[in-house]
Amino acid sequence: MATTLPQQEGHPVLRHDNTIDSMASEEAIPVEKGDVAGLLVERLRAWKHAVGYIEAYVSHTEAVHKVMAKEYEKVLKSVSEPLKEGHHFAQDVGGVASFFENVRTNTQGIAQTHHETERALKTHVLPILERLHTEIKDRAKHIHSASEKSSKSVAKARNQTQNHIELLGQHASGFDSMGSGQSAAPAGLAHISIPGTHSHGSGGKLKPDVDPYILQRGVLHRLHKQVIEENNHRQELLGVQNQMQQFEAHIVQTIQQALGSFYEHVGAQADRQKALYGDIIAAGQKLPPDFEWNGFATRYANLLIDPSSPARSIESIQFPNQGHQSTKALIEGTLSRKGKVMRSYSAAYYVVTPCKYLHEFKDNDNYSKDPSPEMSLYLPDCTVGALSKPPNAKFIVSGKDAGSTIKALSSKHDYAFKAATYEDAARWHQIISTCAGLTTNESPLQSPISPTSSGAASGTATPPSYSRTGVQELGVTHPGTNGAQVGNGVSGVPIVAAGDVKRS
Known part of the structure; x- marks a missing residue:
């Protein structure tokens, strides 16, 4: 399936094959096994209904006792005093009158026990x-609310990662479609081919931010x-689960406490009722507290989180275009660069990418920080001076920060670099020179001066001289009949003969 990249400033419309690997995407953006929080809320709802059944059972039993108390009051009236024809019976204790008095007292006592049981x-x-019941409802509401908030944060983070992965796929394919490794060079200079890299056959170039x-660092950051x-979401769900x-x-x-209290009050009604209710309570009291949970955990083991499973890590994740050739540096490591103000060397992490950018980073390994480079030099627009003689390990790259939006910082400067060893400096100088637009035989000065600085005071060091061809960043040169450069040069930079230029 072919897709068309949208027209962007400085980018031609490109078509490329879809490079997104669905299996790798699932590694970076995992597929949800199920709604754990929803399952737990549903289970709490089941418990709420179970408690509601017991509430209804006790409530109806209470109503029955209320009715039975009224019915026994009616029974009491059937043996009301005095007895008709009572004078035929002895009134002494042990007689028929005494018997009915006992009946009335016990019947009244039965009605009273029903009233007391009801209350x-x-x-x-x-x-x-x-x-x-209220506790269960509040717990379900809390789980739902907390899970929904946490789920939104996870979904937002995953969407940002997926969007950046797709952006990496677009520009990695765009890199492939820009040419077969032949770079557009200034007029009069030879083309070079760097193994394992691509350049822009159409003359276009990628911006440093794409x-x-x-982009891969951006994916790792997200x-x-x-x-x-x-x-965090997993830990919250695991805590809720526990x-x-x-x-x-x-x-x-x-429930056992409520049932025990229920049995205590209802069981006193009669031996028969006590036996019936006792059987029910005995069955309820035999249920172990964790019996239901163990069965539940076994049935839904495929959805619940295994507490012994390890947490996710970046090292175990794969995503599309993770190993694309455009993401592999031509050279990377630590270099020291002389500051523009303090004039002292400070170390940073530098990378030369297949897109011919020299990027500077404060920290290469900590992806929790902003992955954007501190400085980006587009080498085809830069001039590289000669490598200093041993044992020094210094060289100068003249260019401007392509990623800076501040006018003062986006002007051309001389960037003085040095490596820990001369061998390291030679490797860096060779690769940077191969990617650069121009090279000169000028060795690094003791105190490099920006090619754009003008009006230098008398007695100050003269800046290095560079020869350029074609349209220059700050001036225009015109080729002469003998191959020498005549006309206007770069502002503040003297022009030397073309024979002094090393073609790249």
Whole structure:
């Protein structure tokens, strides 16, 4: 399937094959196994209904006792005093009158026990279940709210990672479609081919912010944030999952407490009722607190988080175009550069990419920080001076920061570099010179001066001389009949004969 890149400033419309590997994308953006929080909320809803059933059972039992108390009051009236024809019976204790008095007293006592049981169920048993019902609803609401907020953060981080992965795929394909390794060079200079790299056959160039090397660092930066969000979300769900086990034990124990209180008040009604209710309670009391949870965890082991599984790490993730040739540096390592103000050398991490950029980074390994370079020199627009003689390991690159938006910082400067050893400096100088637009035989000065600086005071060091061909950044030169450069030179830079120029 072919896709068309949108027209961007400085970029031609390109067509390329889809380079996104779906399996690698699933490694970087994992497919959800299921809604763990939703499953736990649904389980709490089931527990809420179970507690509601017990509430209804106790409530109806309370209503029955209320009705039975009224019915026994009616029974009491059937043996009302005095007895008709009572004078035929002895009034002494042990007689028929005494018997009916005993019947009335016990019948009244039965009605009173039903009243007391009704009040006990309403004031002692039902409040336990109502509080538990409320706890379950609040716990489900809390899990849903916390999970929704955490899930949105994870989804946002994953979307940002996916968008940057797709952007890397677009510009990596754009890099492939720009040519077969032949670079457009200034007029009169030879073309060179760098093995393992591509240049811009159409004359176009990628901006430093869409350099696939930089985009890959951006993917890793966003993956770092994504993994933090995913692991935080995982830890929250794991905490909720562990708390659920404890909460279920609390639910079972609270139900057992309510049922115990229910049995205490209802069991006193009669031996038969006590046996019936006792059988129900015995069955309820035999349920271990973790019996339900263990069964639940076994049935849904494919959805619940395994506490022993390791957390995600960037090292174990693969994403599309992770090893694309445009993301592999031609050379990278530590160099020291002389500052423009303090004039002292400070070390930084430098990379020359296949797109012929020299990028400077403060930190190469910490992807939690901003992956953007501190400085980017587009080498085809730069001039490279000669390497100093041993044992010095210095050379100068003259150009401007292509990634700077500040006018003062985007002007041309001489950047003085040195390496730890002469061998390292030679390697860097060779690769940078191969990518650069121009090279000269000028050795590094003791105190390099920007080619753009003008009006130097008398007695100051003369800046290095460079020869340029074609249209220059700050001036225009015109070839003469004998091959020498005549006319206007670069502002502040003397022009030397073309024979002094090393063609790249």
